[in-house]
Amino acid sequence: MIPTHPAPAAAFPALAPLCRSIATVSISGTLAEKLAAISAAGFTGVEIFENDLLYFEGSPADVRRMAADHGLAIVLYQPFRDFEGVSAARLARNVERVKRKFDVMHELGTDRLLVCSSVAPDAIDDDALAIDQLGELAKAAAEAGVVTCYEALAWGRNVSTYRHAWKLVDAVNSPNLTLALDSFHTLSLDDTPDAIASIPGHRIGFVQIADAPKMQMDVLEWSRHYRCFPGQGDFALADFTAQVVKSGYQGPLSLEIFNDGFRGAPTAATAADGHRSLLLLEALTHEELAKDNNATAGAPLYTPPAAPAHAQWQFLEFAVDAAARERVASLLDKLHFRRAGQHRSKDVTLYRHGSAAIVLNAEPDSFADAFFQRHGLSLCACALRVDDARLALERAAGFGYQPFSGRVGPNERVVSAVQAPDGSLNYFVNEEPGKPTLFEADFVLTDVDGPTEVGPIAGIDHVSLSLPAGSFDSWVLFLKSVFGLQASAAVLVPDPYGLVRSRALFSADRGLRVVLNASVDQHTAAAQTVRAYHGTGLNHVAFSTGDIFRAVTEFEAAGVPLLRVPANYYDDLEARFAMSADFLDALRQHNLLYDRDEKGGEFLHAYTETLDQRFFIELVERRGGYDGYGAPNAAVRLAAQARQRARAAREQTE
């Protein structure tokens, strides 16, 4: 069924020059604000969505000038609806309608019009008729010197797949009628993109890219409200885009994102995320192409330095003042961390237990100080140990994240860092054989033997952040693009005062695990945490242990306040899982939560009470390859924490 025209040669031609574009409907603001932000983000092309033109107080020629002033090419005008499958009378009227749009396009200075497959309930289901009428469209387009791009909407009345649309376009056989592709319309229907590669690239007039979370809902509603930037959703977009590249298509890759959140989000930041999401997609597409073909060299896809193959937590750095340092140090002491070093030139202290390292930074007039002034006691930096710190920084900077340099004392290490979406720092650290480690270079170590096992904590299992709702997808993109992390599907967790959206990101070897939480509602613990921090904040650090019973016994004896779990939880656990009475008793006695996966992997975990109404510590033991985070227990923990908060509030007022 696929093409009657010759396919391109096996070594597909280059996508050159690659134009990265975005539809104006994807971001918030007035048309003037949108064009400025799109240009600033690095795009070179823009699709003008008709409504943006209608609302604009100026002529199409004014829009053309405005775009040109920003260095943007208007690569498409869209959409034109319900052209084909109509009566003869209606066709005549449609031709008149489309001619007016061609006039607008001439004024706008664009030669491409998106024409969507008909959705009219009375659209006639007759391919021969559709071919005739699309032929009329092509004729009118030829007279006007423009190109129409025919797109199968996933909810099109008669034409809903790109294969069907291509059949019609191919039959018309005119350079003025091309095929338009949109990843959403293909992937939302679980359609496969494999036939795209065999469509001649020059017959594809336009390619739109959108991601989306997998959802069980009406495809039109899904498309209109829940699309997101590539990498933020669940679609296999690199595979889709690889097929497009293989076809020989040389036009723009353009984001067309209908997203309720983006409509209300800051214009410039959203545009910036859009641009880096396209870069990430290109990088992944390049990897995809490299798998089955070594002829990717010619494709001008963005190819950043590779993500770190092995990344792990080097240390977590907290911004503190003297009082906050005392509170945190006291908790660390009870968790049997030892004070391992003092910074050579700054008021910075290092604590260690197993491979876990915590840095408390009270240096005046520093980045940490500024962070403390703004956010209070907070996680101001994470250091990640990687194979090549310079490459990691280059990769991050290539995706548009801001590199950062702080003051460095004599003989201290210069550490590369990049700013995360909340302005906190991510350091990239590599250690070379025979050279002093970062800790040796920068700290006077009080425990020169290095990390010996002094207690039950092995290291950092994961870090959990509470985010403002609007920054959730920005963080997903940051962690995916900078560190090459993968993302689990998002889940909704019930807090007693509302829902919390949660998503885990992790590296291939699980050396790095980050859990992101954003509250849907105003009154949850997660929302309160965000308010307490005046922005994104650490929700908790989970330390891994090989023996959680030993860990909680030791720590409780040392005075660590563990979160109490209700007895009813254990009654229900017994009904859900087969387990010995002794084991159940041991869990109950130590306030341990429990989960088991389908393969029998087990997860035992406990929580401390919350410090400063901000963050708490989790202790986790993974058995038998358990790879989750105890999601079924999250609601139990949140309810227990809500009780703790209520108790604390009562004690304060008494």
Next chain:
Amino acid sequence: MIPTHPAPAAAFPALAPLCRSIATVSISGTLAEKLAAISAAGFTGVEIFENDLLYFEGSPADVRRMAADHGLAIVLYQPFRDFEGVSAARLARNVERVKRKFDVMHELGTDRLLVCSSVAPDAIDDDALAIDQLGELAKAAAEAGVVTCYEALAWGRNVSTYRHAWKLVDAVNSPNLTLALDSFHTLSLDDTPDAIASIPGHRIGFVQIADAPKMQMDVLEWSRHYRCFPGQGDFALADFTAQVVKSGYQGPLSLEIFNDGFRGAPTAATAADGHRSLLLLEALTHEELAKDNNATAGAPLYTPPAAPAHAQWQFLEFAVDAAARERVASLLDKLHFRRAGQHRSKDVTLYRHGSAAIVLNAEPDSFADAFFQRHGLSLCACALRVDDARLALERAAGFGYQPFSGRVGPNERVVSAVQAPDGSLNYFVNEEPGKPTLFEADFVLTDVDGPTEVGPIAGIDHVSLSLPAGSFDSWVLFLKSVFGLQASAAVLVPDPYGLVRSRALFSADRGLRVVLNASVDQHTAAAQTVRAYHGTGLNHVAFSTGDIFRAVTEFEAAGVPLLRVPANYYDDLEARFAMSADFLDALRQHNLLYDRDEKGGEFLHAYTETLDQRFFIELVERRGGYDGYGAPNAAVRLAAQARQRARAAREQTE
């Protein structure tokens, strides 16, 4: 297929005593907070949702005592899942599982357990097997002295309709296995409730009530996140409940609402809305029953005084100080309102044009003054002319809205009032023949001839309010219950900075029209309005006119600043509607927006610029029975207003 057992007599028995109940999952908070709020709202029964028990730090007996202290009966424990359609081995385990739940129920002091139809992918599709196994359930329940209530989930693997569930329950034929009904599971599938009336009422063990907006999505997701209180959604619940009453069912009517918004909303206010939504449902059910049967007298359904048959705007009252009064008075003057009276004892002025009346209240130490202190220039009261003000107040008070009385001077009228969800007042006014009108009684009228036609404004067409998102559904319930208004379906309108949810409510004779708007995002005009007002606020008043061309010509000449509409809008209008070039020119010349309905009804409207960044005036002319609000033009208006705001901001900084 429906019952083998005798149906109840035509004159169905009374629902006595009626127990109004709600499931704990329907509102936010800890279990203790939930029970307190449920009791305070007026409920006498409560369903304990299992998770609320699991998260509770105390025994089931503690929950029983807590509920009893609040005067609440625990009418149900829920849910129990995946009992039937299983292997023999699994059945034995399920019987053990359910026996443990019976133990919990004894401790809780409840005799009813909700058992949901199986959703397990491997559930065996065999009615005979299901009947056998549900028989085992009934036997175990009989031994424990409890009643199980079997419910068909809309997404049940094999049993998804109440008809199917009833067939199984009927076949088991045990008093310990009854049918549970849930309006959502029936109405979400577009199933009809008519067969319910012929099921013997004593075989129905429990009835859950939930409303929901009509949505095109997976029914499970829809159920878990979008249910709402009766009257807030789109289901025909009075019809459903009438069938339940006809069956002779005498148990509780219980709200089971899974709603993401309610999970994050204030506990007490949500519970109060839940209770009044049940009262409204009962009232509507009573009306429904009265239609086809005069034997409703015995049913203990709540029957409030009838809603006003004819209600119309008497006046809108603004809280002002001297400066704000001058600004509003200046605008009213340009709109050719005349100053028609001065209040006899207060610093309150009356303005009139046609039947539209505006009252500006600057009285110190009054309700209006308090409102001004809190909200600034704002709509502090609406007066509605009704047939019987006393009855209207009784109705409102019966639904739990707070009556209000202000100071009254000598010979002035005592006017009944009730507080709306935002604390503003709704006065009920009736005028009796031969007696002084309210205006005559309270004002020294400067224009004693009364309302003569002095300009193009006929009266108030509608009033539009900007609401905090969380109060949207509370307002729907307020307007439906107090005034008996009907609601259109909600629509989403794009503002340049986010989406706005909008819904119109109106009386049968269209004497009263109110449009509610709530912003989904933080940066829209609607969200800014809510912030400017520190709460709910007037967005605009639409005045009706019989000649909008005359109106805008006169008002522009008088210096009213009309909102400018972009030329591109008219180009598009021409493409969408057939209309004469002259007519189109006239629209363009006067910045008039235009809409046409399917029957040819037409809507012409214009807007003033925004006063104090708060509210504006709309002028509307309805032709040929047009019944909408020009929704297709809302986005054009919002974009034009955004430009106006940006211009104003620029001028301020220059």
